[in-house]
Amino acid sequence: MYEMQKVDKKFPGVHALKTVDFNIKRGEIVGLVGENGAGKSTLMKIIYGAYQPDSGKILLNGNEVNFANPREALASGIGMVFQEQSLIPSLTIMENIFLGYEGQFVHFGMINWKAMATAARVQLAKVKLDLDPATITSKLSFAQRQLVELAKVLTLEERVKGDLVILLDEPTSVLAEEEVELLFKLIRELTTRASFIFVSHRIDEVMTISDRIYVLKDGNVVDVVVKGQSSIEAIQHKMVGRNVDKEYYREHRQKPFDESKVLFELSEVSLPGRVKNASLKLHSGEVLCLVGAEGSGREAIVRALYGMVTPTSGQLSIKGAAMEQASPRAAVERGVGYVPRERKIEGIVSGMNVYENLTLSQLGKYSTRGVLKIAQEKALARDWISKLSIKASSENADCGNLSGGNQQKVVLAKWRSGGSDIMLLDHPTRGLDIGAKEDVYEMIRDMCEAGVGILLVADTFEEAIGLSHTIAVIKDGQIQKQFDTKQGAKPTPFDLLHHMI
C-alpha cells in the first residue's frame, strides 16, 4: 500500500539514507530499529513529509506522491504521533484534537463547542478513553496524553478517504509497563483501520508488537525480520554490527560493597510533594537503584540529595555530616556529582568545549584569585579524553557536536575528575545506542571499584536489576521494599512490579 523505492537522502557530511526500499501493507504493524544515527528519524521524516528525498520514489497504492510538507502528507492519510508530546497543555482535549481543523465546527464565525465535544468523544472512544473532552490537557497523565495524541491522528479517518499510515515515535518512553500493554492492545485493534510504523529503542517491545521489523544501520536497511523469526540478540547484532556482550550489564564485575563506609544516609526524610519518611543508605562501592513509576518520588529523592529540595522533616546526612542548608553548591563541595536525565540541557553546555565543560563544577580548583589556569584545564581534559576514550577531535571540540554517548562521558568525567564519590545518575543511558550504553555500564563498574557510591534511576527494569547491589522500590512517595540484588541472586522484573503497583 505504501512503498518507498530507492529513496536516498544526503545531508552535509552525512549520507543519511542510502537507496532504501521500504513498504507497508494494509493493516500491518512495521517496526523500525537502529542505533542513533542509523537513519531512523530521517526515514520517518520523509514518510510524514518533513523532509523530501533527494532521489527515489514514494508510491501510495501504486501512485507516485510528493509531499512538500507534513500537512500534505496528512491529507493523504499519513500521520505522526510525536515523541515530544505535541499537545498544548493549556488547551482542552477537544481543542487539541481539532487544532488547525476547527473550521468544520464554525458557524457564522463562532465555534459550536457542543458539536466539537461530540466529535471529540467519537475520537476518544477509538482509543478507549472515557474523558470529558472539555478537560484541560495538563490535568491528564502522560499515558492519557499519549492516547489523546493518537486520537488526534485518528481524526484522519474522517478527513481522508482511503488507507491510513500512522507513525509512532517512541510512544512507550513515558509509559509504565502496564500502560504499554494497553497501548499495544489498542494498536492491534486499530489495525482494522490503519497501518502502523513503530519506532522504539526497546527492541523487546518492537518484537512484541510488529509483524515485520526493518533493521537500519548506517543509512542502509540491513535486514527485514518477520515476526517470530529472530531473537533480540540477533537483531542487536545486526544493528551494532558485532556481538553484544552477553554480560551486558557487566555483572561479572559486580563486587560486594564496603558496608562499613556510609556515604549518605536519609533517615525518615519527608520532602515537599509526595515523599514521606524515606530511609536509605548508600555505601562505598554500592549501586543503589531507585525503582518506581514516573512521579513516584524517585526524582525528588535524587534532587534532595543534590540540594535542590530541602527536606521538610527527617535528616539527610552526607558522609556523616548533616545537611542543614540545602544547595547544589554545598552538595558538590561534599563530593556529590549529578548526571541529569536531560543530558543536552542540564548535562553539558553545548557551545562550550570539552575542557570548559569538565571544569565547570570545579572552577575554583583551576584558578588563582579568579584567574583561570587554562593550560591545566586543557591537560586535565586531554587526560580524561584518553582515560574514557572520549571521541572528540581535541579538548577544544564543542561538546554540542559530540554524540550522546560521548557527551555522557564528558558529564561523568566532569564529576569524577573533581573527585566526586557520590554519583547521582538519573537515566544515564537514556537515548544512547547499545555501544554507548555498554561504555556507561563499564564506567559504573569502574567507579564502584574506585569506591564511589552510585544512586541510580535506571531506564528499564533490566538495567536496574543488572546494575544494582540494592534496589529500593518506591510507590506514592513511600519506600515499599528493599531488594538485595547480589550477583547471581537477582530478582525478576515481576518481583519488583509487584511492589510498584
Place this chain on the structure above:
Amino acid sequence: MAAMNIERLKPHFPWITLVTLVVIVSLIDPTFLRPSSMLSLAGDIVPLFIMALGITFVIYIGGIDLSAQSMANMVTVLATVWLTSLGAWVAPAVVLMGAILGAFSGYFTTRLFVPSFISTLAVGGVAFSVAKWLSGQKSVSMDAAQRDHLFGWMIGRTFGIPHELFIAAALLLIMVFLERRTILGRTLKAIGAGEPAAVASGINVARYKIAAFALSGALAAMAGLLFSVKLSGGAPSVANGFLLPAIVAVLVGGTPLTGGVGGVVNTMIGALIVAVIRAGMLYLSIQATQQQIVFGLILICAIAFTIDRAKLKTVK
C-alpha cells in the same frame, strides 16, 4: 547545503560587514579614508562603545540592559555636581554608583524574577529621575579649570590620536581578560550557552548574573563620566539617543539576544560598524533627527538575523 554554509560563515559576518561598509562609504566620499577623519570618527564613538561593552555582558547571559543610557545621563549630572566637593574621587564614586544600581537590576531579575527588560527599564527610570531632580532639569556645568586639571587627560590628543581611544583600548583589554581568563567570564559564558547545566554544576548562577548587571552599570557610568568631561558639564538628556545604537553595536557585532556566543571583541567591531554607518549617513546628508529611524531598522534586522531560533520556543 546553503544553510550549512551560512551557519559556518555567521561568526565572520561582523567584520565582513565592517569592511563592506567602509568600502561603500569611501566610494561615496573618498575623504572618509583619511587617517585624521577616521581617528576622530573612532574617538567620537568611544562613550557609546564603553556603554555597549557593559551591555555586552548582560546580553551575553541572555538578558538585556535598557538602563545604560539613563545611567549615563544621571552620571553626567552627578559627576558635575559632585566634582567640587569630591575632586578626583568623583570618578570612583560615580562608577560605584553605576555598579550598585546595576546590581539592583540584577537582584530584581534573579531574586524577584522580574524579567531584565522590565527591571532595567525601571532602574533606568529611577536614574533618569535622579538626574532631573539633581540638575533641576537644566544643564549644569563643571568648573573648567578643575575639569582640565583632574580629567583633562581624557580628552586630549597625542600624536593626533584622541585619548578616548586609549581609554577604550584599555577598557577593551581589561574586558577581554575578564571574559576569557577569569571564573566570572567562563561562568557568564556557561550561563548564556546553557544555564540549566550551569545550575546543575553547582554554580551560584544568580550571583554571577548580578555581577554581569553590575558590570554593565559600572561601564555605563564610565561612559557618562566621559560624556560630562567632554561636555564640561551634564544634563539629564545628554546621552539620549545612545541606547539604541549601543544595543545595535552589540548585536551587529555578533552577540545575539539569546546569548552564549560573541563577546566584547565582537562589540568593538559592532561599535565600529555603528561609527561607519553614522559617517555614511552624514555624507548622505541624513539629518541627526532621522538617524534613529535607521538604527531602529538595523536593530530589527540584526536581531532577526543573529538570533538562535533553536533556543527559543516562542517569542513573546
